[in-house]
Amino acid sequence: MDEKTNKVPQATSKRLPLYYRFIQKFANSGKERVSSQELSDAMKIDSATIRRDFSYFGALGKKGYGYDVRTLLEFFRKTLDQDEATNVALVGVGSLGNAFLKYNFHKNHNTRIVVAFDPNAGDGGTIVNDIPIFRPDELEKRLGEYHVEMAILTVPSRAAQEMADRLAALGVKGILNFAPVRLSVPEGVRIHSIDLSVEMQALIYSIRNDEKST
Template identity: 70%
Template sequence: MAEETVKIPQATSKRLPLYYRFLQNFANSGKKRVSSSELSEAMKIDAATIRRDFSHFGALGRKGYGYDVDYLVSFFRKTLDQDEATDVALIGVGSLGHAFMKYNFHKNHNTRIVIAFDPKAPHDGKIISDIPVYHPDMIEEKLTELGIDLVILTVPSRAAQQLTDRLAAVGVKGILNFTTIRLTVPPSIRVHTIDLSVELQSLIYFIKNDVKDSQL
């Protein structure tokens, strides 16, 4: 009988890279063990939430001892596949796209932008921030050639769905969507949407309500 796979809640999954980053910081400072309370203070996440998240992966710590930092760093590195870099394509080299390319992710994460596409680029490509940039007409050819499964989308909203349909046709598995529309995709593609204007409006709302609450 096959071993049953434990389903990790999405909220927990999104926090895993944060745990890995902060545990790396502890390890780099020479710390050998850490409690959920110490992690809570550093990360500003409730200690009960941290213990609950960790419990999905079995006994990662011991009562009265806490968590072995080096073990957790190794565990989360393996869980997040940090030892194997993932190649990413960027579509849309405007202000936000340029920022992504200048930063590139491989310096701090296990992802790296290896190719980009923009309507102003020539079909035979040009180099920006050490990354080749091609005209969008080359998307299918280049993504297939490089075997890229993950794409960052920073294009005008009017172009987003049409580009997404093309990405689906070449087997892309994940899209990080920075446009303002909700993309329609087949079940084989996972989309994470980050709408900066919505996040800002949400922050303003909470700030204003915090002020109202403090006046009660």
């Protein structure tokens, strides 16, 4: 992303890939321009939120005209670095890790899992869906070999901080953490944590709250 995106709120940053996905759909359908209300109807996001998000990046549209679809598509492609692939390491190949191995990021995104690590990999490693899997004690040896910039962490809580420390020391720039524990990383390393139990509880609360209001 360019320098302007440094001041973009995290909530807005998380919506950028969604905007890109839906704008791609509009472009593929042959639509030439789109309004914030049309985006709102398609994405189920308030149109005022969309206009505010877009305003962080300057004048992307024109009042009374809306947004040029091709211009938006090119803007978000460059902003999200869609033309440059990012190599990702998967650390932990349990049930969730296996699901990541089976999902081909590179078909729809600019990220690709190129190597994985798991204690059950065995001596010499193994290959699943064309992705090599090595034991964790080979992390320092293999990570640079595969030019990894980011990592997905799906290990037990007790091992998460140690693995995060090792990944950061090896120059990994970002970690997507699925372990239900708060991790500390050095300045310059981005970490996004997803606690599935918390997300489920939040969803249940929303459902119950909707039921009370009807």
